Amino acid sequence: QPGDVLRQPDLARTLRRIARDGRNGFYRGPTAEKIVATMKQGGGLITANDLARYEAVYRPPVTGTFDSLTVVSMGPPSSGGALLIHMLHMLEDLPLDSLGWNSSRYIHWLTEVERRAYADRAEHMGDPDFWEVPLSMLLSKAYARRRLATISPDTATPSTQVFAGDPASYESRETTHFSVVDQAGNAVSVTTTLNTSFGCGYVVDGAGFFLNNEMDDFAAKPGVPNIYGLVGAEANAIQPGKRPLSSMTPTVVLKDGRPWLVVGTPGGSTIITTVLQVILNCAVFHMDVQEAVSVPRVHSQWLPDVIMVEPRSLTRDVEANLQAMGHVIVPYVWGEIGQVNAIRITARGLEGGADVRGSNTAVGY
Template structure:
């Protein structure tokens, strides 16, 4: 009896030991939280058990993580990260811009969207960029007229007040530190600084704080922005009214009007963000939630997935010629719909439901010739009654309660318009360039309209539980790139960061005519040759080219095993978990 008891005790002990070993060996912590690989392009998932922030700069991700660890929820951390990005990656986003935020509230199992996209000034009109009958690129991108009413600060503040637990002062602190103490510039920052040098010289002069004694910053130089730190302190003390109605507002209006713009004090003081219903679609067993128009990214990702569902992509193989050909053709059809229908849903009716229907996806899939480029990509025709009014850095946050934020925001081109309101240290957007050049377009510039955006922050669910959070900057490449990442994960079974780092391609159409396929040079020579033989013209880009965006993602592992973060090495993406 005693022997039997001892034996059973020993067995139980062994069982516990075995279980402990199994738990340890299967824990993602053990194998995933290795030091960062020396090659920044080497796929590397970061691991977090409780919470995580993935953003386009390490200092920003750490600012968000710090907020989570100090009791903030996902919204608090997202706003802290957004402020920190303005300090650490000022060329891509900030209070001079706008964007969209998808929020998942775990307790209520509810998804909501905050639209803080910029608006056209009240003096905007369809022909406002024309000189001698031609649309002027300079007016659209590097002029006072290029600046739309910034919405970022109003959007962050709205989210914080409604869904956060902290105040502005709390979420702004880390950003102030980054701006005051400075940091060593990366290759990415320096290269972009050099690329946009001419615009900065033109609109903010050799004395610009985004130049180093009048020259672009070199990698390793320390970049400080005390003027931005002071702006943040002033907002923390006086609230966002300082920006929309106070001294900062006056400086914004002056800077824009001095350079020929029309944005007025009233345009700023009347700006309001909007809370919207998300749009929803399905792909295989997954349900996707993203932003509704004027954000077009979510809608087009769902459209593309509806088309791709009809094809044996796994059989074709990852980045095979057949795969790239079919997807490029699909991109071109989607761009035709985008140009025809997308606009600000407050002013134009958009056939969202028919565009998102599986039937329409299948119809496009059938039109694509498996062997040849079509050379003509008409937009879809829908009954008028089907129209409805439903309606660039990315960061992802998940907190310990399971709340999630997927946020994409931008100042449009790198360094935006290049205009810096006197003494404020932040850049103003050039998002007026996102309006159509065609004065008859649904997306022509008109008073108070929001320009169509390609942004597509999204959250993917399976069996009503979130499994993937994803988004990217990259202009019109955003939704084609995000679609490829989704297929990489769900069809080609890549892990998150592998899927993000994998070679990308892009194509589009203008007025129904195809444009080149743009490919990262890692796509093989044989595949390129086959594509050319199918009638495509190719443009080869760099190995890892930020032309295709800089995606950030967060994947929630099954059975409460924590989460993986994937950050894009095409920029300075970084994930931080705990």
């Protein structure tokens, strides 16, 4: 109830072990023993040796440009940064401002671009330690223009006719995001996740935290969707030691070489398109950051072959125009798309944008 005090002594002891012993406070010793015991109770396969051998890997960010802005985001095994930049490259040559925000033409182009990006995601993206991800292709403006040229300005392309590009031809809901900028101008964008709400539903007994269900981010079977409706192929198949493909898209946008926008969100497969729309809202439609994160959003991801919408995101005329083009429009299954936390750096100082969709807060001190 509001006003109650939640005490988590098991979690406090876990955090103290990590503070005292670093990674060994989690991957070895009492915490690891508790994880393995909970795994055995639930029929899991992770052993003490698996935990002891685990190492975090530094991955370089991916970088692209949109007009005069430089976009820096997360690289594989997250698909977020590469797809975000790929979509921005496709949209860069379009007169988005004259189309008008959330007009039928704007939503049409946005949807068609997203379809092609997610088709590439399904076919080509996975853990780069196990799969040759064609990053040079996905980040190429020439490739983006070729993909854009396959879009009709007046007619929806059925997803059955949208195919991944050929690299041989070219070089949770239980997710949390925070954005931070300090007085020296350093900017941090961080996204973490359990995947879906409460992860796999198991709390590590005596340690005070949930186990994730990130296995759902693998392609368990080619062409079969996961909980977010995403399909995958061999690039994201399950293998020992492999990291699953993610949609997390923590992003810093630079203007004149300095941080201008720090942004990210939870939302599963909608994360990438949510960050895309917030950047466009700020850069193209000149919204302040609070408006940019709060206005209604839409989402498409190749399969299923629909435009998913929030309540009141489209006018009746816009919806009718899109349907006349061949688009199928459905309410987003969870109602709200994303919960963005963003900061924009201006000459006057910092603007915080906390999404009205959840218990998000902007704080300055």
